[in-house]
Amino acid sequence: MNTSKKILTVTDLKKSYITKGNTYPVLQGINMEVNQGEFIAVMGPSGSGKTTLLNIISGFLSADSGSVMIGAENMLHTDKNKQAEIRSSILGFIFQDFMLINGLTVRENIYLPQIIGKKDNAEMDQKTQNLLDTFGIAEIAEKYPNELSGGQKQRVAVARALSNTPLLILADEPTGNLDSKSSAAVIESFLLAKEKMNATILMVTHDAIAASYADRVVALSDGKIVKELLRTVEPRQFMNEILDFLKVVEVSR
């Protein structure tokens, strides 16, 4: 079920890094809208500003100007405490290296983000169990992260990111370190989250196969969005469109 409710609106976002007195513009006026239930891939050459964009959206990094509205909140004009509250209540994160807590079981890792929401224990237990079932990881619920395969870890990471029912999931190269089977497990998890929970996913990736399952590919080059590709065809065919496009961007730099 897709609605057209806007989850994220980025307007004229600019960011420069200053190194040894020199200013290097990285984001040069990014405009972008994400609707609830959309799966978006952000692609572009190395150094084009993808991670910088994700870090600003999540409030880990400040911007020079522009706005980042997440729901009704402007991430750029809230204090650190409010940003932390937004991160724990509205956002879900998936990192390349999973960031699971090694001393906690799979079940406990998934349970943890809910604690901040002050729900009752039975409700949190039930939510955790639902996520374990949805992502096919109930059988490994009592295992610890170092006892899991890469694909299993990533499925746990996706379940954990959904645990506090976030408005928006931010994923930075979630298939970056994975073999093709584990990458497929991640993408299946995203598609499942979208289908069953109407999750909204913004994924930074170099992986054209992963991106080919997105509803939309936003292509960054030299700090600007140079193209948006809307998926209207099957993933395999869409991947060819993405690869053709990326070739053009690399050559024109």
Ligand SMILES: Nc1ncnc2c1ncn2[C@@H]1O[C@H](COP(=O)(O)OP(=O)(O)OP(=O)(O)O)[C@@H](O)[C@H]1O
């Ligand atoms: N903390 C920093 N200080 C100075 N420059 C930085 C900093 N972080 C990133 N940069 C520079 O900003 C540019 C964009 O970096 P960013 O990590 O956002 O790119 P990216 O598109 O995510 O790259 P990749 O695909 O290689 O991960 C790069 O030229 C990088 O060297």
